[in-house]
Amino acid sequence: MTKEVIIKSNKYGMELILDDKLPFPELLDIIRDRFQESGNFFKNAKMAVSFKGRSLTGEEELSIVDAIMENSPIQIVSIMDLAGVQEERMKERLDAFQESQGGSVAQKSSARGTGSASRQSGAGQKTQGQSGSGRKAEAVPGQQANFQNGFYKGNLRSGQVLECPESVTLIGDVNPGARIESAGNVVILGALKGTACAGSGGDNSCFIFALDMQPIQLQIGEYIAKSPDREKESRHLFKREKAAPAAYNPQIAVARRGTIYIEPMTKGCLDNL
Amino acid sequence: MGEVIVITSGKGGVGKTTTTANVGMGLAMLGKKVVMIDTDIGLRNLDVVLGLENRIVYNLVDVVEGKCRLKQALIKHKKFPDLCLLPSAQTRDKDAVNPEQMVALVEELREEYDYVLLDCPAGIEQGFKNAVAGADRALVVTTPEVSAIRDADRIVGLLEAGEMKKIDLVINRLRMDMVKRGDMLKVEDVCDILSIHLIGVVPDDEQIVVATNNGEPLVGGSSLAGQAYYNICKRILGEEVPFMDLEGKKGLMAKFLDLFKK
Amino acid sequence: MKLLDLFRKKGSGDVAKDRLKFILVSDRSNCSPELMEMIKNDIIEVISKYMDIDPQGLDIQITETESEGGNGTVPALFANIPIKDLKHNRGTR
Structure with a gap:
């Protein structure tokens, strides 16, 4: 797996996270290979692109765009300035662009001969398109209202995703099929029965805390742990014992030496954080 | 070059996902390399029925959007390493994928697998079109109920219009006791009405619920439904398997009770 | 049980x-139900010119029948029109 180039994409655009140590020509080769591999999935897609992790000159950006368009059926309609790109805002821009331009998006890039996209700059007037983590297909209902200063109140139901740029505290449950994701720590004052992801930016030192820890999956930084597969409960004799109601057992999940550990929340735990 | 089979029904809740899980597992038991794709984006279920829900990291939409490689998203089954699942996304909607992308994906998978099974969502909208796009063959699942049969007929019409090469019928949840009483459509009636080739009849079986609860398909087991699914798998492989006598096999208790009835 | 069956409805x-x-x-x-209703009304109108029919008892359905050319079935319009009285005194003759 090459880590030099990471492609993140969504419906409206993609983000390339580039290694900043590699010489540029090598990087360009990797980009070429990556798009030859995976480019077929984006059939004739029109996209905006943004770059992250490396500062590029205008010329370098254009040569990357050319590399993408030569090696895949993707049409890059514009390059985004990267700072703080937000999916919603970008989508708005794309829609506005398509409204004003009608069907002329394709025309625009082919008319340029080189096939390169223009760079549109200016902080306030960034271009259409979007990129970023873009998983927010189903926004949590009332997210705006319920979300305040890293606190979220309410239950997350199947299919809902709560994404936060920093540590988050959820007052409520995370149901199976729901996902809570944060670049920092995750604290759930309720039951975690779905998926939780802490340190989504790759920070392995983050923790996940829940009053009732029964996750389907935990992710901390670059590590992923799944819940153990259930053993077949064929022993009817023991069933009654098992069914005894478990008292609330607050637990904390941390990553240590490449493994995710779930431990009861004790005072000693706090010292280790 | 593998065969691509879509499992569809039109109406919801007739057993598409259960059928996909059991047929997939049955084919794997018969030594085939099988990949199952859950195309019901937004409402994924096949993973739970197979008991693989805790292994999902990437999904169909991630693959299509190039966020991961196909290999990364495929989940191997616990017992059958030749059985894989490509789960659907829970957090997106149907138009996250288009038919062309599905065709490309399916073409890639059929290179390596003997069978690609597509679990189709209910309805005839985008999700259905996606699932059907790359398929060579369809299993239409219905129950012996007016509503399900009417929808199945519509689906068959759409598949025929889309020039599906082979369409087979699976009648699910048949209750012989009700048929005998005359209170349920007979297998012959359903076949007569839909006039497509019948590939299997699955009796209504409590064990299906138990199996789904446990996340372990019951194909190949001793239950009637498990045998029925196993037979369907063999027929998919082209074997001639006689339709089993759904009344013949009764539980011990039922036999015991019969003694008193006479 | 068998005896009971005799008395049971379909x-x-x-x-x-x-x-x-x-x-x-x-x-x-x-064929929408509206269309069928329109066909039905027109049939009543036309037939009524020549015969006294029972509009309530009239029943039309689209169904299938063996095609005359042999194999396969073709759609057919079946009409069941109860005639109350044949009106010989009216009509074109």
């Missing part, structure tokens, strides 16, 4: 079968 399975046959044929032919 099983719901058969009812389902009959209903389905008609539903599907009209589904397949894309």
Whole structure:
């Protein structure tokens, strides 16, 4: 797996996270290979692109765009300035662009001969398109209202995703099929029965805390742990014992030496954080 | 070059996902390399029925959007390493994928697998079109109920219009006791009405619920439904398997009770 | 049990079968109930010129019949029109 180039994409655009140590020509080769591999999935897609992790000159950006368009059926309609790109805002821009331009998006890039996209700059007037983590297909209902200063109140139901740029505290449950994701720590004052992801930016030192820890999956930084597969409960004799109601057992999940550990929340735990 | 089979029904809740899980597992038991794709984006279920829900990291939409490689998203089954699942996304909607992308994906998978099974969502909208796009063959699942049969007929019409090469019928949840009483459509009636080739009849079986609860398909087991699914798998492989006598096999208790009835 | 069967009405399975046959044929032919109603009214109007018929008892359905050319079935319009009285005194003759 090459880590030099990471492609993140969504419906409206993609983000390339580039290694900043590699010489540029090598990087360009990797980009070429990556798009030859995976480019077929984006059939004739029109996209905006943004770059992250490396500062590029205008010329370098254009040569990357050319590399993408030569090696895949993707049409890059514009390059985004990267700072703080937000999916919603970008989508708005794309829609506005398509409204004003009608069907002329394709025309625009082919008319340029080189096939390169223009760079549109200016902080306030960034271009259409979007990129970023873009998983927010189903926004949590009332997210705006319920979300305040890293606190979220309410239950997350199947299919809902709560994404936060920093540590988050959820007052409520995370149901199976729901996902809570944060670049920092995750604290759930309720039951975690779905998926939780802490340190989504790759920070392995983050923790996940829940009053009732029964996750389907935990992710901390670059590590992923799944819940153990259930053993077949064929022993009817023991069933009654098992069914005894478990008292609330607050637990904390941390990553240590490449493994995710779930431990009861004790005072000693706090010292280790 | 593998065969691509879509499992569809039109109406919801007739057993598409259960059928996909059991047929997939049955084919794997018969030594085939099988990949199952859950195309019901937004409402994924096949993973739970197979008991693989805790292994999902990437999904169909991630693959299509190039966020991961196909290999990364495929989940191997616990017992059958030749059985894989490509789960659907829970957090997106149907138009996250288009038919062309599905065709490309399916073409890639059929290179390596003997069978690609597509679990189709209910309805005839985008999700259905996606699932059907790359398929060579369809299993239409219905129950012996007016509503399900009417929808199945519509689906068959759409598949025929889309020039599906082979369409087979699976009648699910048949209750012989009700048929005998005359209170349920007979297998012959359903076949007569839909006039497509019948590939299997699955009796209504409590064990299906138990199996789904446990996340372990019951194909190949001793239950009637498990045998029925196993037979369907063999027929998919082209074997001639006689339709089993759904009344013949009764539980011990039922036999015991019969003694008193006479 | 067998004796009881004699007194029982048609099983719901058969009812389902009959209903389905008609539903599907009209589904397949894309014939809406409104259209059928219009056809029915026109038939009543035309036939009434020549015969005294019972509009309430009139029943029309699209169904399938063996095609005359041999194999396969073709859609057919069946009309069951109860005649009350043949009016010989009216009409074109």
